[in-house]
Amino acid sequence: MSNEMKKNEDDKIIPMTSVSGGKEREVREDIFYYTNQIVNVIFLGKPMADNWVLVDAGMPGSGKKILEIAEKRYGKGNKPSAILLTHGHFDHVGAIIDLVEQWNVPVYAHPLEFPYLTGEKAYPEPDPSVEGGMLAKISSIYPHEPITIKKVLQELPADNSLPELPQWKWIHTPGHSPGHVSFFRERDRAMIVGDAFVTVKQDSMYKVLVQKKEVHGPPRYLTTDWNDAWDSVRKLGALQPQLAVTGHGTAMEGEELREGLLKLMENFEERAIPDYGKYVKD
Template sequence: MENKFIPATSVNSGKMVEIQPDLQMYTVQIVNLFFVGSRGDWVLVDAGMPQSAEEIVQEAEKLFGEGAKPKAIVLTHGHFDHVGALEELIQRWDVDVYAHEQELPFLTGKQDYPKPDASVEGGMVAKISPMFPHEAIDISGRVHALPADGTVPPMPGWEWIHTPGHSPGHVSLFRPSDKVLLAGDAFVTVKQDALYNVLTQKKEFQGPPRYLTTDWQAAKQSVIRLAELQPDIAATGHGEEARGEELRDGLAYLVREFDQIAIPDYGRYVEDNDK
């Protein structure tokens, strides 16, 4: 995977945004990753697109100083655009990885993800999705299951929440002290299957990317659970961050209209095309 360049980008590619003083969001082509913490005490959440390792290292050193490396890498899930640089970063930084136990088969070479669904209702990105890697990576010996008590060992003050649907072991990360949510792809703030929207990053509350989501009922319950947290700030795997009333109203609308907004009318993973 690390040798396969994906020809996709957006206007936000290469942009760093401060979400909180100890939380920075960086966009690699079409996907966001997060630097959580401060100099000498930080964690990387997700690992970007294939062939982005050097870019990620450079951005880390801009934030935290030359030679900076994280305490660990935490994954929301293991799809290609969230682990694209992972193997190279592990080798370079000599760090461990944390993910949900149900995501481990895809991270230890035991099971491939289902193939992206080009037949799903959606735009051009959905149509070209078969070019996206879906094969498992193998970081056996480096990856550890997140503990069952909901804590995130390298991230004190944060908790993980199981938000399946987009993938079996998808998690979102929440910090109760300031109600900040890192939602991964449980929901996103851009219509990820539409090429124009991805390029321009037009903000709108959407369900998980359609072409890789295999369990729509679980995905709906995951969005409901996150909305119940009433977050003050949310940053997602794709799209721009949202705050305050915009966030709460957007999530409430997505929950209320999930069947119409998020679930496609047809596709391989839509049971009998029946929402």
């Protein structure tokens, strides 16, 4: 492995899962996602398409399974044109180095995420003191050190277009992380939101285990700027999405999504922002 490619120093398998773990779902002909333990990995492109894109890279240790699913959906040797990252937290880049070493494709991210993807800077530590359930309380075990993928890392285009996806655009949705982005397609109002908002209460071990479907703000134990997070939810809600594939939880669409997102926007302080925690401002 070159100096430009290095896993994080606290890389480790995190032993947690949910009833959705291992499931594969196609929500549009060209939007497919696989739930890796508790996080979603998204594949954009019709089955057996020559041109397809991967969004995010799952939990540590998931590379082999992601490669198997890609081969099953797109054919042996048919690698993606690119990998897009919503952000660089451990559960979204867990297999990125294994995948890049296999595929040798560019990885695109917002420049504000670059310090965490080039080995320069660790993310703020997860906050086990934050108001929340068991997954918040044990969050100190989650990796937060940076990875290094300088060799393949590229900035998302400044005009908000998405490489290899002419109908999609990227939207800066910070709060959960500084360079967090979401993706939106106007023609069918489909949205990939990463952790800008989620469809399961991610700090609750029980709700994650059973995948209770409800719209919530970003995971509390890793969100460091709640004002930005609220602005990002408003920004996404204003686009009136008809489908949202989130980083955690089951994809949601139609009236269920509209009502859930509206409630979150209108009651963000009580539904999303914790009452206490080291990243909560008075």
